Amino acid sequence: MNVKTMCLGVLSIGEATGYEIKKQLEGPFHHFYQASFGAIYPALSALLADGLVSVREEPQDGKPDKKIYALSETGRAALLAELSRPPGPDRVRSEFLAQMVFVELLADDLVADFVATRLEHYETQLAGLRGIDPDRLPPGRRFALGYGLAVYEAGNAYLRANRHLLDDAARTAPARDAAD
Amino acid sequence: MNVKTMCLGVLSIGEATGYEIKKQLEGPFHHFYQASFGAIYPALSALLADGLVSVREEPQDGKPDKKIYALSETGRAALLAELSRPPGPDRVRSEFLAQMVFVELLADDLVADFVATRLEHYETQLAGLRGIDPDRLPPGRRFALGYGLAVYEAGNAYLRANRHLLDDAARTAPARDAAD
DNA sequence: TTATCCATGTAAGAAGTTACATGATTGA
DNA sequence: TCAATCATGTAACTTCTTACATGGATAA
Structure with missing residues (x-):
């Protein structure tokens, strides 16, 4: 379970930008998973290069183009495979x-x-x-x-x-x- | 809060070997801190190099010499300084x-x-x-x-x-x- | 006879964080 | 006027895990 898998998971709910994925991880997923932009953006690039997600770019004024990612069929299969593995122990650091x-x-x-x-x-x-x-x-x-x-x-x-x-x-x- | 600090903390309770520190982190401290041997042994070496702990070696038959670490006065001060900093948020990964x-x-x-x-x-x-x-x-x-x-x-x-x-x-x- | 406990350590690499870079808009 | 929100990305660096290496004693 790494950032890539978590991104695939969030995208399995619906398409999203990297920014929106981060917001999800700050909100309802925060009590069991956290990740920074510096982890999420490269993860999405790698997933795209591997064909596990697709992108659609939406121009915006004043802001960088919005990159909306969607899970591909191979991506869904990869997510399923990853989620089917026995979970490792919780890691907590307080x-x-x-x-x-x-x-x-x-x-x-x-x-x-x-x-x-x-x-x-x-x-x-x-x-x-x-x-x-x-x-x-x-x-x-x-x-x-x-x-x-x-x-x-x-x-x-x-x-x-x-x-x-x-x-x-x-x-x-x-x-x-x-x-x- | 890194492994070094956690080692100082465990040593503040009493002297211990790297192996024993690991056992503590698998037992009563496991729900808020985990660390592997690969993190603990180098941490103890670094603490020793910095004079924050001292060692006493005890020969054993068939096993490597036991290295019993103890907190030094500067080590105690370093621990106190580290513990006095505002805590970061809990990190949980499940x-x-x-x-x-x-x-x-x-x-x-x-x-x-x-x-x-x-x-x-x-x-x-x-x-x-x-x-x-x-x-x-x-x-x-x-x-x-x-x-x-x-x-x-x-x-x-x-x-x-x-x-x-x-x-x-x-x-x-x-x-x-x-x-x- | 097979695994677990004891006991130390190294080295390669994974996986991340933090800080930086850019910049318009909006709310306090 | 100051901070936050939106929006993407890179690069350096920290920090740790995993796997390896060694090997006797002991318990199932």
Whole structure:
């Protein structure tokens, strides 16, 4: 699963420009896939060279021509083949959680700041996903949307319920020993 | 936040070999950070060259000498500086969810297989985290452990409750229209 | 007897990010 | 007037994964 496959996937929903693909990856797909323009544009060029997508150019005034990509039949076959392979494990990298693991080393005002930002971030992400009507989506995307909501809600609730562990008082107090 | 920082972090808990650091990243830290030997060993060499860690070698029979690394004072300062920077966003890449988004394209026996494997995977991860006694951990690690449990449990529960969306019947039926 | 654990390391290459370059339009 | 949105692309660079190399001990 690389950017090329993800581009094919987004194009399987309907034709799109590189810019629009990026917007999709910032929106409803963001909780399980991210990619930058610097990855997407070269990926589309490569897919085009391999005949997995086709382009249609639409002139615009003041902006570069819009390049609207569409999945080809070979592209659809390639996507199917790629999606049929057993999935690798999820890869997660959270700087926030890494900081929290070593929170004993940090100044408490910094921690409070990081927690507040994280809570705001949850609200933003949740608002974005809640703004999508699941009933208009096909089952696969409805499933993925619900998954994102479930996980963000769990993270949000957990942080709100357990942020006291990150307070200065809790952090400087020693861990309860097994002998207690 | 790169492998070097993560190595410093693990060493802030206590001295360890590269092999042991890898085990930590496969265990209690796995839900927010992963790294391979090919990343860890060069990272430790670089940290040693920069004086951020020290080594002590312990001869072994039949195996390469054990290299036990310990955090130096400058290493601790470097770790603190790195952890004090505002965290970047979480990066998640889930092949499983990508497959589920485009599940309409897939054969149903394949989907059933992927779901079953995913459920097993959740059980394995949850069992691993539940095997750790939170009361023996300092607050930061207790927080991160609980976070991992909360998120895995949410994912597990969501998949069990909504896997019917991935069934052949649900997938071939059209999405409910807004006009319904 | 076959795989897994222990233990270190290198090297090639994949796969990406960040920063740059360009520039009109629109909203605050 | 400042930032954001739209729109494409390149190039340098970082960062990591995968595969290889070595090999004894131990458990199934």
